[in-house]
Amino acid sequence: MEKEPIIALDFPTWEDTEHFLQLFSNESLYVKVGMELYLQNGPAVIEKLKKMNHRIFLDLKLHDIPNTVQQAMKGLANLGVDMINVHAAGGEKMMAAAREGLEQGASGNRPLLLAVTQLTSTSEKQMHKEQLIPVSLEESVLHYAKLTKAAGCDGVVCSVHEAAAIREACGAEFLRVTPGIRLKEDEANDQQRIADPAGARALGSSMIVVGRSITKANKPVEAYQKVKQQWGEITHVK
Numbered sequence: 211m212e213k214e215p216i217i218a219l220d221f222p223t224w225e226d227t228e229h230f231l232q233l234f235s236n237e238s239l240y241v242k243v244g245m246e247l248y249l250q251n252g253p254a255v256i257e258k259l260k261k262m263n264h265r266i267f268l269d270l271k272l273h274d275i276p277n278t279v280q281q282a283m284k285g286l287a288n289l290g291v292d293m294i295n296v297h298a299a300g301g302e303k304m305m306a307a308a309r310e311g312l313e314q315g316a317s318g319n320r321p322l323l324l325a326v327t328q329l330t331s332t333s334e335k336q337m338h339k340e341q342l343i344p345v346s347l348e349e350s351v352l353h354y355a356k357l358t359k360a361a362g363c364d365g366v367v368c369s370v371h372e373a374a375a376i377r378e379a380c381g382a383e384f385l386r387v388t389p390g391i392r393l394k395e396d397e398a399n400d401q402q403r404i405a406d407p408a409g410a411r412a413l414g415s416s417m418i419v420v421g422r423s424i425t426k427a428n429k430p431v432e433a434y435q436k437v438k439q440q441w442g443e444i445t446h447v448k
């Protein structure tokens with residue numbers, strides 16, 4: 211289990227990102243770079259974060275034909291990030307190709323590879339209506355988790371609410387990385403399947419991803435400490 215909550219650096223510019231990180235003095239953090247920051251600022255952002263000794267989850271959620279994803283991953287592996295992801299809906303072959311690309315491109319250890327199951331902003335009703343998937347949301351997520359494991363990935367991105375079932379089906383070592391985390395007093399915003407950090411721990415998340423509860427807080431460092439403390443409260447879950 212990862213002790214540090216992963217902070218989602220959803221900012222438009224490097225200046226905004228640096229300003230936020232300066233609040234934490236020189237503390238080494240686990241951060242997530244997503245589409246907003248990466249697509250507007252490019253690989254230089256990763257280089258700067260690495261120089262600052264932060265661990266990095268590059269959350270680009272690749273989803274394309276296997277060859278395209280493999281070649282893209284080959285390039286991204288050079289960046290030296292710790293964790294990266296694809297969409298499980300791209301299929302088992304695409305996920306296996308992503309892993310192959312990472313192995314071809316990484317100069318040392320390859321980054322951990324995750325697949326997004328159902329986005330935490332998706333409700334069961336929406337999944338039925340828009341994706342025409344007739345099973346329960348948990349079944350859909352479990353199906354994707356098993357496919358992800360068969361493809362040789364290291365884990366999934368899911369909500370806290372499916373984490374225990376995935377641990378049961380895929381084993382404790384298979385990562386359950388859960389965004390959709392909110393401090394009790396905060397708004398859900400666009401997220402549908404949420405939990406607080408203590409709930410995430412109790413229900414079997416391996417790592418939590420927290421954005422707005424920290425980045426939009428009046429006192430981000432205090433909010434981070436609160437998340438970290440709640441995430442670390444219960445000790446019986448692996």
Ligand SMILES: O=c1ccn([C@@H]2O[C@H](COP(=O)(O)O)[C@@H](O)[C@H]2O)c(=O)[nH]1
Nearest residue numbers: 218244328329330389390419420421422
């Ligand atoms: O299913 C998913 C996959 C990725 N995310 C990302 O996590 C953060 C969550 O931010 P909050 O502000 O804490 O809601 C964001 O970068 C998403 O792109 C997700 O939420 N759900």
